[in-house]
Every structure is written in C-alpha cells, then in structure tokens.
Amino acid sequence: MILKNVRIFRENGIFEPGELYTVGMWIANTSRDGQVLDGQGAYAIPGLTDLHFHGCMGYDFCDGTPEAFAAIATYELQNGITQICPATMTLPEETLVSIGRAARSFAAEQKAALANPQSIPVSPVGARLVGIHMEGPFLSMEKKGAQNPLYLREPDLAMFYRLQEAAGGLYRLVSLAPELPGAMEFIHTLKDQVVLSLAHTMADYKTASAALAVGASHATHLFNAMMPFSHRAPGVVGAAFDAPDCQVELICDGVHIAPAMVRATFQMFGDDKVILISDSMMATGLTDGDYTLGGQDVRVTGSLATLADGTIAGSATNLMDCLRHAVKDMGIPLWTAVKCATVNPAKSIGIYGQYGSLDVGKAANIVLLNEHLEITAVLFQGNPVKRQEIMKYRKHT
Numbered sequence: 519m520i521l522k523n524v525r526i527f528r529e530n531g532i533f534e535p536g537e538l539y540t541v542g543m544w545i546a547n548t549s550r551d552g553q554v555l556d557g558q559g560a561y562a563i564p565g566l567t568d569l570h571f572h573g574c575m576g577y578d579f580c581d582g583t584p585e586a587f588a589a590i591a592t593y594e595l596q597n598g599i600t601q602i603c604p605a606t607m608t609l610p611e612e613t614l615v616s617i618g619r620a621a622r623s624f625a626a627e628q629k630a631a632l633a634n635p636q637s638i639p640v641s642p643v644g645a646r647l648v649g650i651h652m653e654g655p656f657l658s659m660e661k662k663g664a665q666n667p668l669y670l671r672e673p674d675l676a677m678f679y680r681l682q683e684a685a686g687g688l689y690r691l692v693s694l695a696p697e698l699p700g701a702m703e704f705i706h707t708l709k710d711q712v713v714l715s716l717a718h719t720m721a722d723y724k725t726a727s728a729a730l731a732v733g734a735s736h737a738t739h740l741f742n743a744m745m746p747f748s749h750r751a752p753g754v755v756g757a758a759f760d761a762p763d764c765q766v767e768l769i770c771d772g773v774h775i776a777p778a779m780v781r782a783t784f785q786m787f788g789d790d791k792v793i794l795i796s797d798s799m800m801a802t803g804l805t806d807g808d809y810t811l812g813g814q815d816v817r818v819t820g821s822l823a824t825l826a827d828g829t830i831a832g833s834a835t836n837l838m839d840c841l842r843h844a845v846k847d848m849g850i851p852l853w854t855a856v857k858c859a860t861v862n863p864a865k866s867i868g869i870y871g872q873y874g875s876l877d878v879g880k881a882a883n884i885v886l887l888n889e890h891l892e893i894t895a896v897l898f899q900g901n902p903v904k905r906q907e908i909m910k911y912r913k914h915t
Contacts, residue, residue: 519900520549524557524886526876527564527856538562540882543632543899547878555902557886560894563856564875565600565883567863568837569691570651570738570767570795572605572811574802579604580812582617587624591644593803596905598838598893600883601864601873602645603690605797607812608654608665611677618685621650625688632899643898648869649690652681653738654812656694656701657718663743664831665718666812673704682712690867693717693738696729709733713866715767716754718743726757730764736866739797740766740783742774742830759786765866767795768858770844771835773821777848784850793866794859796840799823799832842891852891 519540525533539549573579574593577586594602606614625647632643654665656673671677673694682689691713694701697720705714709732716726717738722745737758741747747755758764766787770780774797784792796802801809801818809816809823816823816831823831835843841859844850864874872881882900887893896903 519552519882519897520554521557521562521884521886521897522554524560524562526562527853527860529857529861529875531853533561533853538876538884540884540897540900543882545876545878545880545882545884555895557894558888560886560888561852561891562876563885563887564860564873565645565885565896565898566598566837566841566859567601567603567648567867567869567873568594568599568796568798568859569603569649569793569863569867570605570653571602571798571802571837572607572832573800574798574836576800576804576809578800578811579621580607580609580613580617582613582620584620584624587621587647588644591628591647594645594836595643595898595903596896597836598885598896599836600645600881600885600896600898601648601869603649603651603863603867604647605651605653608657608662608669609812610669611680614681615684618650618681618688621647621688622684622686625686645898646873647688648873649867650685650688651691651693652678652689653693653717656692656698656704658695658698658720660720661695661718661743663718664811664814664816664825664829666814672698673700675704675707678704678708691715691736695719695721696734697721697725702729702732705729705734706732709735716744716758719754720745721754723752723754723756726754727760730757730761735761735763735765737764737766739769739774739795741779742769765791765793765862767793769795769797769833770840770848770850771796771821771833772843772847773833773835774830780844780848780850784854789854789857790862792858793862794837794840794844794855795863796835796837797832798834798836801834802836838893845891
C-alpha cells in the first residue's frame, strides 16, 4: 500500500509531509505497486498502545472469555489502539489463573491468525494482545480505590510465578504498594523480568524512592490512589520525578486529573517519561448506566464512573479520546500526546522493536487523523480496518 499526502509522525519532533509504504504486514522503504490511499493531508501516527485499561462495550478483561477478549480487541482496534495490555483486578488467585490461561489461548489464536490469515474464516485478531498488566492484589487497603478489599494481600513471589506460568509469560507490568511487607524483595527479584510499578499506595517519598532504587521503574495512574504531592511530603510523585528512569501513567479523560495539573506534569517530567493511559472500564463505548468493575457495582454518568461511596472507578473514555482531550482541552501539543500514547508505552513494556513508531521494518499499524483529530483510516498489519458498526459487540445482559 502507498499512503500519499500525509503528515508522518517522526520522533525528532515533527510531522513530516510525505508518503508511507507498506509491504505485507510491515512498513517499507518504498513500494512500486499496491493500493494507493490519499490521506488528504491527514496526520499519520503509529497505532496507540494502551498498557492500562480494563474493558469496553460491556465486557471486562477479567470476564476471561474468548467473547470478551474479541469484543474488547475489536473495539480498541477500531478506535486506533492497535496494541493492548489490559489490566486484571484484585481477585482470588484461582480466578486470575483462569483469566491468564484464557488470555494465553487468545494470544496464541491471534498469532496464528496473523501468521496465516487465510486459514481462519473469522480471524480473532482485533488489537494485538501484547501483554497483561497485573493491577492487584498487592495493594494497600487504605488506597484500594475500586479494588476489592476481600482479596488484597502482601506481595507473594510464588503466587506471581504461578500466575505468570498460567498466562504463558504475558504479564509485562505489575503494580504494587511498596510499603507492604515483602515488597522490596519482590521488586528486586523481578526487576529484570517485568516492569514494577508503584500503585494504590500510602508510601511516602523515602519509601517510594527506595522502591525505585531497587528496581521499580513506573508509577501507576499518577496522582490517583496515592498520597498527595505536597511541598513537605512529595510522596510517590516526587520520588518518580527524582528517579531518572521512572515513567508515569497519566489519565487524560477530563475527570481524573485537572487540565492545569496535566500541563504541570508534562513540564515536570518531560515527554520521555509520561505515558498516556485510559484506565477504561466496561462502560466505555456505551451509554450511562450501571456496570461492574472487579465484582463491584459502578455507576456511570457521562465520563464519570464511581462506586456507591463515590470513589472513582476507572474511566469511561478510550485512549484515543484521552489523546484528543489532552490536545484539545488541556493544551498538550499533538506531537507530544502522540509520543506518550505510542512510543513511550511501547518502550516501557518492551515491544518497541516491533511497535510504537513508523520506522521501516515495524508492523504497519497506522492511524490517520484529520485536522479535528478524527480517525479517517486505521491500518492493522498493513490492511485497512473496516470501521463497521461496533455496537453488535455489545454485551447483552
């Protein structure tokens, strides 16, 4: 395929006018033949990677069924999110084992479909399942947020290994509270195997800094479910700022963080350390109403999702909409927002060799956005994605 008349996202800080070429599933140097797609001046950006979300279209990743995975992956892909690393919730170990096994099977089906798409009549592809984010159960009771308190526990290496084996190594990121007994050993032991993230925590600056020093390198949904960032007690936010290699997640849905704080965060951390996430739950893509998250009832009104006690319970906004909010409502430059939803998450979970930029040799996962940042086309593995009516994937309850 030849994509002409597009403004190509480049990591040197520009959108370069020109053409993009794909051969098969990959971005190429040139292409003499093939279908021509006139971008009409659209921005050409890499497909987004969401490394922290829970569900959409009435499904939760923790449903642990092929039907749920297919619906989630389809919705995400059609919204320009071509790689997904969904998050589990705080649940019993046997439930997490079941979810991991099901995800492992789904990832294997995706791999087979991409290797030989003609062999599967209905390809279970959708956005590529590139990993799992373990959000819980190693979290603090005081900052549990929407996590189920019945299943919170101290960090447990043996349990992690059991879950990782069941999932076939899909866990790429583990969120935990560093003040819990055993957390420092857990972090030190696993630092070269998965990304360790500070989350749902009462940790002060000293404790958070110690965790980052022994191997943590990430902060989960910064500002949320952690101690406030203040002038005498900087907490996790201050520790993450001082750690040169720590990346921080930011939810730009217009609910979780005020626009002024989003702008301040970019000024503090710079565009190399911020990762845009959605933290979206099953109501995303649907109307207001009653839903669940981690076995707890959630009420959704507009973009606000809350438990019965008013606690914010994830978001009802997908990552592409979060990117738009960041640019149109929060004053973040488009190039910066794109980098933080493509390059940075891909680097964070170790998939940048294949995804996250428009470099030659990488997967041809490309999204075209018009001047209003509306999607005009999505290419996945070099093939145009039909943006059909997706409500048919809505879960019937």
